[in-house]
Amino acid sequence: MDDCVVYFPEGIQMDILLRCPVKSLLRFKCVSKSWYALIKNPKFAQQHLKNGSPPQLLTYTVGTSDDAGQDSRSITLISEENPQTFKGMTHLIGSVDGLFLMYKTIDTVISCALWNPATREVRSLHLPLPAPIIYDVPVLGFGLDPLTNDYKVVYFHCDCWHKYTTSIYSCSRGSWRIFKPKESLPFYTDVKNTFGTAYLNGAYYWLLRGGNHCNYTILSFKFGSEMFEEIEGPDGNVVYTFALGLMLIDDSIAILNYNPCSMLAYDIWALIQPGVWNKIVTFQLFTPIKSFYDSYLISVVKASQLVSYNVRTNKMMYLGFQHSGLSKHPTFGGCGVTYYKESLVTIKQQEDGEPDH
Numbered sequence: 138m139d140d141c142v143v144y145f146p147e148g149i150q151m152d153i154l155l156r157c158p159v160k161s162l163l164r165f166k167c168v169s170k171s172w173y174a175l176i177k178n179p180k181f182a183q184q185h186l187k188n189g190s191p192p193q194l195l196t197y198t199v200g201t202s203d204d205a206g207q208d209s210r211s212i213t214l215i216s217e218e219n220p221q222t223f224k225g226m227t228h229l230i231g232s233v234d235g236l237f238l239m240y241k242t243i244d245t246v247i248s249c250a251l252w253n254p255a256t257r258e259v260r261s262l263h264l265p266l267p268a269p270i271i272y273d274v275p276v277l278g279f280g281l282d283p284l285t286n287d288y289k290v291v292y293f294h295c296d297c298w299h300k301y302t303t304s305i306y307s308c309s310r311g312s313w314r315i316f317k318p319k320e321s322l323p324f325y326t327d328v329k330n331t332f333g334t335a336y337l338n339g340a341y342y343w344l345l346r347g348g349n350h351c352n353y354t355i356l357s358f359k360f361g362s363e364m365f366e367e368i369e370g371p372d373g374n375v376v377y378t379f380a381l382g383l384m385l386i387d388d389s390i391a392i393l394n395y396n397p398c399s400m401l402a403y404d405i406w407a408l409i410q411p412g413v414w415n416k417i418v419t420f421q422l423f424t425p426i427k428s429f430y431d432s433y434l435i436s437v438v439k440a441s442q443l444v445s446y447n448v449r450t451n452k453m454m455y456l457g458f459q460h461s462g463l464s465k466h467p468t469f470g471g472c473g474v475t476y477y478k479e480s481l482v483t484i485k486q487q488e489d490g491e492p493d494h
Contacts, residue, residue: 235480
């Protein structure tokens with residue numbers, strides 16, 4: 138039988154390509170010039186991002202520091218066949234459109250890099266941030282400016298004299314800029330965990346110990362207006378005293394809170410509008426919490442296996458991943474777990490100095 142070639146209409150080709158994983162699309166760029174141009178097109182990348190494909194589970198380990206200091210530590214992606222390793226990096230923030238922010242602190246100097254695990258692209262943010270003094274607690278956030286479609290990194294720290302240094306990095310400009318906030322920022326002493334991402338609708342959120350509201354305060358930063366806002370949390374001292382961290386649920390920022398009235402019980406409070414909170418659910422869980430996505434907590438059971446736990450249905454499912462480091466926190470050389478959506482969004486810097494994204 139003679140070989141035959143089947144031609145698909147362009148519309149069907151587009152529909153097929155939008156459903157393909159990123160790894161396949163990167164190989165398909167070699168098929169023809171037209172496919173190369175299509176896959177490199179930012180509009181196609183955005184269409185592919187919105188195609189409804191399920192999120193991917195990303196598991197990483199942070200090596201323990203030794204006598205050589207934190208520079209000997211590294212983030213290694215262990216949920217891939219060919220893992221990437223980033224020497225010196227110790228923290229991971231994200232994801233936003235499939236992108237992560239990595240950072241490290243060495244000799245009080247903070248260095249950052251943007252990372253797309255699907256395309257394996259890395260973009261170092263070369264200009265160093267202002268070096269804090271020993272009592273400072275630095276805070277970083279990462280997100281998309283909806284007004285300019287520009288990915289930005291915000292950084293600020295507060296010293297023991299309540300003086301702030303605030304900087305923002307623009308991918309479109311490829312540089313840091315120091316700016317003075319229009320509003321007074323709260324004094325804080327610690328930054329609580331984020332289970333998953335704390336970016337939502339053009340703003341990044343932090344749960345800070347201290348502030349003007351009880352023991353904790355929620356602080357947001359809008360990338361479009363470059364304005365901070367302090368938000369009062371739910372139910373006064375009861376929630377704040379036992380707050381564990383932030384998460385996203387039902388397209389809302391939420392607080393995961395340890396419920397002191399019941400053994401190993403947790404509450405999730407969702408932010409309906411500034412200052413208005415609703416307790417979504419109360420549940421019991423007897424295993425360490427690693428991350429959160431949609432209505433699913435990612436936890437670790439015996440034998441260091443990952444499971445997902447639906448906080449609404451109380452159903453648990455094994456995820457088929459096991460690693461000895463899962464029982465420990467990343468800060469202490471253990472594994473971190475998060476979700477991300479595969480993305481073609483590129484963070485490479487073009488030769489003319491303008492980013493291609």
